[in-house]
Amino acid sequence: MNSLTSVFKNVFEPFFQEETWAHIGEGFIKILLILLISMFLIRIGKQALNKFVEVRTNSPLRISERREATMVRLLQNVFSYVIYFVAGVMILETLSVDVRGLLAGAGIVGLAVGFGAQNLVKDIITGFFIIFxxxxxxxxxxxxxxxxxxxxxxxxxxxxxxxxxxxxxxxxxxxxxxxxxFSLHNSVAFVDVSISYEENIQKAEQVILELLEELPSRYEDMVKTPELLGVQNIHATEVTMRITSEVKPMRHFHISRMIRKEVRTRLNEHDIEVPFPRMVMYNRTEEAQHSSTLKGK
Missing domain, CATH: 2.30.30.60 (SH3 type barrels.)
Known part of the structure; x- marks a missing residue:
């Protein structure tokens, strides 16, 4: 009974002392102040980073908007993590935790993990530079x-x-x-148009040039009027001309299809024939009759 009373006294007696509650209250106030100051610093820091980006926006040496947004988010996160880490260390010190021993142990564990996870470290470093x-x-x-x-x-x-x-x-x-x-700069759509070998090249070029002047008003993805470069290839049965068009990033596939359709329709309207496979059939019986007739004459 006496031993139980002694244990109870040793454990709970400090809570009935004024100094103990004063120490707890002082620690609670310190922790609360640390959290409030950390939140204030994080808020001020984020506003300062946003202000810095606004200043760079008006600068002639401005980087891309995508990179600005990515860098602001990354820097804000890094800044917040640093403040959280410092606040955590200060709170542990307030709670009378040996922070130096804890950090030393964490450093040894981190070193061991780093040797065992070199690929992971490489991925993280590369990912940082991809974003940066x-x-x-x-x-x-x-x-x-x-x-x-x-x-x-x-x-x-x-x-x-x-x-x-x-x-x-x-x-x-x-x-x-x-x-x-493929998305950083404008793309280039190119189309090869073939006409029959017997057609007039100058006439076909004039028809195509008139069409190209009309296309930018129909397709907003075109940055400027398409260009007819001229004859690209000459084959046995056809002549190929090349058309190029500067378009918005990654819109060259769509514009290429539209140019092919527009050119094909306009050539048909002007009776300009495009090459197509042809098959000529001969009747051997008729040829034999024709030959015998000629011999009889």
Missing amino acids: EDQFSVGDYVRVGTFEGTVEEIGLRTTKIKSWTGEINILPNGSIVEVTN
Whole structure:
């Protein structure tokens, strides 16, 4: 009984002392102040980063809007994580936790994990530089190795690319060595138009040029009036002319189809024949009769 009373006294007696509650109250106030100051710093820091981007917007050395938005989100997240980490360390110190020993142990564990997960570290570093350098962004049409499609998601470890047939290709960022981005600049649509070898080339060119002047008003994806480069190839039965058109990024497939349709329709309206396979049939019986008639004469 005496031992139980002694244990109870040793455990609960400090809670009945004024100094204990004063210490707890002081620690609670410190933690509350740390959290409030952290939230205030994060808010001020995010506003400062947004203000910095607004200043760069008016600068003649402005980077792309996509890169600005990506960099602002990345810097805001990094800034928030740093503030959270510092606040966490200060809260642990307030709770009388040996922070130096904890950080030393975490450093050793992190080093061991780093040696065992080199590919993971490589993926994260590569992903950071993909975002930092704005190599491509969500919505861009890219080619990475044998994979080609629209970027669905970019993370620090993996990138998801959706092919035009619907498959989602998940690529570790560390495996991305070469990237072809089709969405950064305007595309060029080119169409080869063939006319029959017997047709008048000058007439066909004039008809096509008149048509090309009308197309930009019909298709808003065209950046400027298409150009007729001239004769591209001469074959035994046809003459091929090439048309090029500068269009908005990734709209060259659609515009190429539309140009083919428009040119084909306009050539038909002017009775300009396009080449097509022909088959000539001879009746051997009639040829034999014709030959015998000639011999009789």
